[in-house]
Amino acid sequence: xxxxxxxxxxxxxxxxxxxxxxxxxxxxxxxxxxxxxxxxxxxxxxxxxxxxxxxxxxxxxxxxxxxxxxxxxxxxxxxxxxxxxxxxxxxxxxxxxxxxxxxxxxxxxxxxxxxxxxxxxxxxxxxxxxxxxxxxxxxxxxxxxxxxxxxxxxxxxxxxxxxxxxxxxxxxxxxxxxxxxxxxxxxxxxxxxxxxxxxxxxxxxxxxxx
Numbered sequence: 080x081x082x083x084x085x086x087x088x089x090x091x092x093x094x095x096x097x098x099x100x101x102x103x104x105x106x107x108x109x110x111x112x113x114x115x116x117x118x119x120x121x122x123x124x125x126x127x128x129x130x131x132x133x134x135x136x137x138x139x140x141x142x143x144x145x146x147x148x149x150x151x152x153x154x155x156x157x158x159x160x161x162x163x164x165x166x167x168x169x170x171x172x173x174x175x176x177x178x179x180x181x182x183x184x185x186x187x188x189x190x191x192x193x194x195x196x197x198x199x200x201x202x203x204x205x206x207x208x209x210x211x212x213x214x215x216x217x218x219x220x221x222x223x224x225x226x227x228x229x230x231x232x233x234x235x236x237x238x239x240x241x242x243x244x245x246x247x248x249x250x251x252x253x254x255x256x257x258x259x260x261x262x263x264x265x266x267x268x269x270x271x272x273x274x275x276x277x278x279x280x281x282x283x284x285x286x287x288x289x
Contacts, residue, residue: 108139
């Protein structure tokens with residue numbers, strides 16, 4: 080049950096703004112801050128709405144939220160701060176961005192992979208719809224593995240556009256600051272294909288990609 084619940088709503092025709100401040104149950108997080116800027120006409124048909132949402136969690140244990148959220152990976156522990164921005168139109172997400180500053184992370188990215196334990200992870204991860212296609216990005220994403228392996232701040236931008244009509248599928252990727260040594264060390268924990276794993280094993284990459 081949320082404590083110290085404070086909710087404010089401003090309605091102007093089909094334009095709705097709200098702010099919610101509350102304290103989650105013990106063990107979940109510090110004060111919760113959620114805000115929304117939405118456009119919609121019918122409260123009975125929320126899937127027809129569009130707008131933007133923001134959420135902030137401080138001093139949170141992400142694993143404790145597993146009973147509230149259906150995460151796409153197995154997370155046993157992750158302590159720290161999370162900021163989320165989300166833009167949507169009807170039932171489609173247009174843009175999502177999350178800033179994290181976490182410590183003591185213990186997760187498994189896929190059932191057939193070994194667990195990945197990190198001392199810390201920080202930076203920004205994002206996704207954007209290109210209609211068609213999508214864009215993935217990281218900004219100053221850095222982490223330290225439990226064994227002390229350091230993955231320095233890295234910027235990645237990847238775009239993929241599916242084939243349409245006579246146009247073939249296209250894609251591009253740009254990377255700044257990727258430490259290939261750290262990537263090779265952590266590859267066993269990451270959801271790479273068999274071909275990608277074989278390429279890493281054969282090439283034994285070293286150095287920094289920028």
